Amino acid sequence: MRVHTAATAALVLAVTLTGCGGGDSSDDAKPPAAAKSSEPAEKVDCTNSELTQAEWAVQCDGTGTGGDGTDETVVDSDPKPLGTPIETIGDGGAGVLEMTPTTVVYAKQDGGDKPAKDVFAVIAIKQRPTTAAAATEVPPISGGGWQWIAPDGQAIDAGNGESYNVVLADFNAAGPIQPGSFVWDATAFDLTDAQAKGGTLVYLDGEGDAHRWTIPGGDRGPQVAEVRGDLG
Template sequence: MANCADGAGTGGDGTSGKQELAWGKTATTIGAQSPADGTEGGGKLEVTPTTVVYAKTAMGNTAVNGVYAIITVKDRASGPTAAAESAPIEGGGWQWISADGQALDEGENDASSITPNGFTGGGTVKAGTWHWKTIAFDLTAAQAKGGTIAYTDGAGSVFTWKVPSSDTGPEVSAVKKGMEGNY
């Protein structure tokens, strides 16, 4: 398994491994077992967070807790079948983990409507293709400092990335442009 660290995966004891990755590095994961669109699940999915933008306002909304962390993710179905990200209803998906250990689900509070134009992908990714999407979190200033994002895949494996503390990544200007306009 190309991107598994020691202890990653399941060892027969029912516990999932955890792999820490550098920002912008790809995790090769197992897709959702039951994608919401009814397609067959469990395909191989590469997940790569590439950019973070912090904003007090986005898409015509103001962060209830003080700041949005908007993160671009490139999802690529790299196997012979389609794949989709695992959803919270399946015990998977994305979380922000603050420095004090508090975990917040993607879209919690007022972040669910933050999807900049050009980064609105989601659902199943067809085999051999990729798309952009964003994940967003409504955070307090303290939660935004020293944050980590965690993705739990369809097999229960957890992948984490330490999030840079300022706007960083190749898509910063595209995300900001995608948030312009009247919503």
């Protein structure tokens, strides 16, 4: 009777150890799987003074905050060719506006006005609403508008130097644009010869999003003759 009891006890112990993983299981020998990181991708520190101007222009230009330190601006880091339309939110969040920079002209003067530097870069822009609401572009006073990014990365605001005097009769739209219509406008920059060897045109819209176009270093586009005619 004692032999039977001892054998039974040994059998129970073996089954118990096997069920609890006490055997030499290959699964038990495997190391635990590494936990997947939930950390977000590292962001560029736009306050880092070691960033070059070119790096800052690509990674940080146009970046804004909502007052709580969180980035709100979406930057188009892949500039589009001249003549490519984009859709933006109009000033004050009203309507959707299609913006198409079509033409660039470099001029040594506009009538009697000469640049403070070397040359004016004038961009003709076609604008039309794509919704039932009237829309207008965002002016600099509202925290938006146009910039030129020079080849070395320097950002230059429209209307700088003497370029605020560049006013084209046929490319001078202002105010809301009504649905079903379009207008022509223009933006101008006062540049050195080095800054005018092509660049990147940037538009900051009503949502704080930055849109970009690659601008060639010579006159280009279907409205060159009209723009030059207005420049006199």
